[in-house]
Amino acid sequence: xxxxxxxxxxxxxxxxxxxxxxxxxxxxxxxxxxxxxxxxxxxxxxxxxxxxxxxxxxxxxxxxxxxxxxxxxxxxxxxxxxxxxxxxxxxxxxxxxxxxxxxxxxxxxxxxxxxxxxxxxxxxxxxxxxxxxxxxxxxxxxxxxxxx
Amino acid sequence: xxxxxxxxxxxxxxxxxxxxxxxxxxxxxxxxxxxxxxxxxxxxxxxxxxxxxxxxxxxxxxxxxxxxxxxxxxxxxxxxxxxxxxxxxxxxxxxxxxxxxxxxxxxxxxxxxxxxxxxxxxxxxxxxxxxxxxxxxxxxxxxxxxxxxxxxxxxxxxxxxxxxxxxxx
Numbered sequence: 001x002x003x004x005x006x007x008x009x010x011x012x013x014x015x016x017x018x019x020x021x022x023x024x025x026x027x028x029x030x031x032x033x034x035x036x037x038x039x040x041x042x043x044x045x046x047x048x049x050x051x052x053x054x055x056x057x058x059x060x061x062x063x064x065x066x067x068x069x070x071x072x073x074x075x076x077x078x079x080x081x082x083x084x085x086x087x088x089x090x091x092x093x094x095x096x097x098x099x100x101x102x103x104x105x106x107x108x109x110x111x112x113x114x115x116x117x118x119x120x121x122x123x124x125x126x127x128x129x130x131x132x133x134x135x136x137x138x139x140x141x142x143x144x145x146x147x148x
Numbered sequence: 149x150x151x152x153x154x155x156x157x158x159x160x161x162x163x164x165x166x167x168x169x170x171x172x173x174x175x176x177x178x179x180x181x182x183x184x185x186x187x188x189x190x191x192x193x194x195x196x197x198x199x200x201x202x203x204x205x206x207x208x209x210x211x212x213x214x215x216x217x218x219x220x221x222x223x224x225x226x227x228x229x230x231x232x233x234x235x236x237x238x239x240x241x242x243x244x245x246x247x248x249x250x251x252x253x254x255x256x257x258x259x260x261x262x263x264x265x266x267x268x269x270x271x272x273x274x275x276x277x278x279x280x281x282x283x284x285x286x287x288x289x290x291x292x293x294x295x296x297x298x299x300x301x302x303x304x305x306x307x308x309x310x311x312x313x314x315x316x317x
Contacts, residue, residue, distance in 0.1 A: 067239035074237025
């Protein structure tokens with residue numbers, strides 16, 4: 001299974017204004033090449049939540065666990081920065097307001113009401129991308145998001 | 149504000165035992181490179197760092213162009229532009245990265261592919277009322293012509309684009 005690729009916009013941007021800065025350590029984790037990583041603690045929380053919620057809703061993770069991993073990290077990142085796991089697969093005018101409001105906090109209303117998860121995190125068995133698993137380990141998350 | 153666009157040209161040379169001739173294909177995909185405030189990501193050709201496979205070897209050269217805005221890029225493009233609005237931690241968006249490379253190569257003569265990080269360019273995302281990610285907008289003559297959301301396979305995306313391109317405006 002191929003690891004997911006990510007865009008390298010950050011490295012291009014940095015190089016255009018001067019020599020690339022060395023990775024710095026921030027509250028939210030190591031910043032390498034400009035991609036802010038969520039804290040390990042939040043990733044673990046969202047990992048556990050995802051496994052639990054998949055079981056509870058009888059949904060399954062994507063055949064490509066890389067997708068699952070990226071979303072889990074996205075949820076963790078929002079939990080770190082906004083205090084709530086806002087859906088990472090949406091564009092918002094005001095993230096803080098949305099996190100307060102709650103409609104798009106995972107599990108979002110469309111998921112709770114209609115099992116609709118456009119993040120491809122929780123997939124109903126009939127979905128073409130649904131795999132057979134409702135578990136994902138921290139190792140899998142790390143491996144599949146290693147080159148981001 | 150000057151913006152430089154890096155158009156990556158990828159040369160695929162296929163050597164297969166079943167054919168005696170080699171064919172080459174040019175794939176162009178661009179990203180807008182804005183200084184300081186405004187940046188659009190470049191599709192990374194992951195084959196740059198991977199080992200050459202027995203059947204295909206990819207080299208990437210890039211060409212820089214300068215535009216003053218996203219609008220100018222749309223205006224100056226001689227082909228319809230497929231814009232991918234994405235975010236770093238959006239799973240389906242990352243899933244589409246290799247698929248877009250494939251689509252870009254297949255439709256090299258027909259479209260230009262551009263990716264926009266909605267977190268880096270929220271104003272552009274707002275302008276086009278982007279909500280779910282990924283959202284793909286196909287621009288013809290600088291105007292949004294077709295629009296669809298969500299991840300899909302390469303064949304499906306190619307089909308969707310080709311059907312759209314055939315529709316008379």
